[in-house]
Amino acid sequence: MIEQIHEIPITKESYPFSSAYKYCDFKHKQYIEKEYFMDGTSNVYQSIGNTGEVKIKYRDVSYRNRMIVRMPQDIKKASGNVVVEIINPTSFMEIERMWILAYEKFMRDGDIYVGITSKPNTIGKLMEFDENRYASLSWPNPNKEPFEFDLEDMTKKHLIPDLDIHYETGLFWDMLTDLNKLLRKNEDINPIHAYPHSYIYLTGWSQSACYLFRYLNSFRKEKTFDGYLAGGGIRNLIVPVNQYESCMDYDFRLRRVEYCPEPLISMQTESENGQFDAFRTKRNDSDNPDFLYREYEVTGSSHDTMYSYVNYYQNDEDLKRIHMLPSYIGKHKEGNDYPSQILFAAAFRNLFNWVRNGVGPQSCPRIQMEFDGSNAKDAFGNTIGGLRTCLLNYPTTRYCATSQVEIGQSFVDPTSDQDPLFGYQKAFSPTLLQELYGSLSNYEKLCRKDTKKQVSKGFVCREDAEKLVQYALNVAKKRGLK
DSSP: OOEEEEEEOOOOOSSOTOHHHHTTTHHHEEEEEEEEEEEEEEEEEEEEEEESEEEEEEEEEEEEEEEEEEEEEEGGGSSSEEEEEOOOOOOOOOOOOHHHHHHHHHHHTOEEEEEOOOOOGGEEEEHHHHHHHHHHOOOOOOSSSOSSOOHHHHTTTTOOOOOOOTTTTHHHHHHHHHHHHHTTOOOOOTTTTSSSSOOOEEEEEHHHHHHHHHHHHTTTTSSSSSEEESSSTTTTOOOOOSSSTTTTOOGGGGSSSSOEEEEEEEEETTTSSTTTTTTSSOOOOEEEETEEEEEEEETTTOOOOOIIGGGGGTTTTTHHTOOOOOOOOOOSSSSSSOOHHHHHHHHHHHHHHHHOOOOOOOOOOOBBBBBTTBBBBHHHHOBBBBBBHHHHHHHSSSESSSSSTTOOOOOOOOSSSOOOTEEEEEOOOHHHHHHHHHHHHHHHOOOOOOHHHHHHHSOOOOOGGHHHHHHHHHHHHHHHOO
C-alpha cells in the first residue's frame, strides 16, 4: 500500500527529468507539472504454473518510487479523465511515449496525466541527471539469491539486459494497483484530489504495453482501471512476474489478453502488427461484456518516428549531458515521420467516450497480411488496409516501418548504432505526383474529402482535421507537386 506521498520541490536548479514544461509550452497552455515520491510497501509475486495465476512470494517490501503529474492550472477546466502511463524503460531512460503521442489532445481537453516509473533500471540515469533529486529512490530485492541464468547469455539471445540483483522489478504490480486506489481518493494524500477524477485509464507503449497485458492477465482480480489503451505492444514479450522468472517458459496465451470487461483499445504500428508473434495472437474486435476490445493497426507508422522519438526532445541540453538525447539512428536518409499522434489522439477520445457512454467506437479493417505475417503491399509499396489517412489513400511517399538492418539484430540492444524499428520514407518523384493528382489544389480537395470521412468515423478528431490536411499538403509540396 502507498503510505506517503511527498512532493519534490521544483526550482531552476532542480526539476523533473525530461520535464514536459520545457517541451510543451505549459505557460501558454496553462498546465502545471508536479513530481512526487511514493513511499509504500509491495508484495513480490511468483507464478503458479505458467498460465498467469500468481501467489505472494514476499510480503510488504518497502520501496520509494516516483511519479510525474500534469494537470490544468484551472481546476474548472479538468475533464475528469485521468491517464496513468507506465513509463517506458527499454532504453534505460524514462520515455513517456504515450504522453508524447497524445499530449496535445490531453492539454486541449483538460485531461490529467500521471506517469509512474515502472522499472528500476532507469534509476541510474535519473541519478546521473540529478543525484540529489533522485538518490533516495529504492526498489530493494528481498531475494538475495543469485540468478539461475546467465545475464550475458540473456543479452546474446536478444532479451532485455536490464536485470540486477540489487533491485526487484516485481514490486511494480502492487504499486500500480495502489496508485489507482490512491487517485480515486478524495483525501489530501491524493495529488489530484481537488480535481474531478472520476475516470482513470491505464496506458503504456511497447514494453510498457506488455506490462499492461501482464497486469490484465495476472493482477486484475476485480475492476481497477476504467479503461486501457496499449500502444505498440511487442506480443512475443511476456513480462515476468518477478525478475527471477525472466527465462520462464510462459504459456503462449499470455501474449494476448483474453478477458477484459473494461474497454481496451490496442494500437499497433506496422512495426509490430505482424511481427513478434502478433499475427498469431490477434483477437477480433468485441462488444462481449467479458471482452470489450478494439484493435487499430496504424498503416504507414513505425515503432519509432521522428515526431515521437526525436523532435519532441528539442535538442535538450540536459539529455545531451547524460548522453541520452534520442536521435534518428536508422540507416536511411529520411526517418519515418507518419503523424500517428493524430490517430492516437482520436483513440484516446474514443476510449474515454466508450467508458463514459458505454458505446464502443467503430471497428477498422485490419492490415492485409501475407501467409508469413508480413504486410501486403500495393503498387506503390505502401501497406494495404489498416487505419488509414489521406497520406495513404492519396500517397506522395512510400512509408516503411523498419530499417533494413542486419537480420537478428535486437532493437533493444544498447550497443547497436542502428534501430531496426525506426522506419523510413521514400519520396515519389514530381513526375509521378503530377500524373497521379494533376495539381496541388486537386490534391488538397482529395485530402479534405478523405479526412472528413475519417472524422465522421471517429478515427480523426475534428480539431486535428485541418492539421492533418496541412501536413499532407506540406509533404506533397516538399515532393514537388505544384
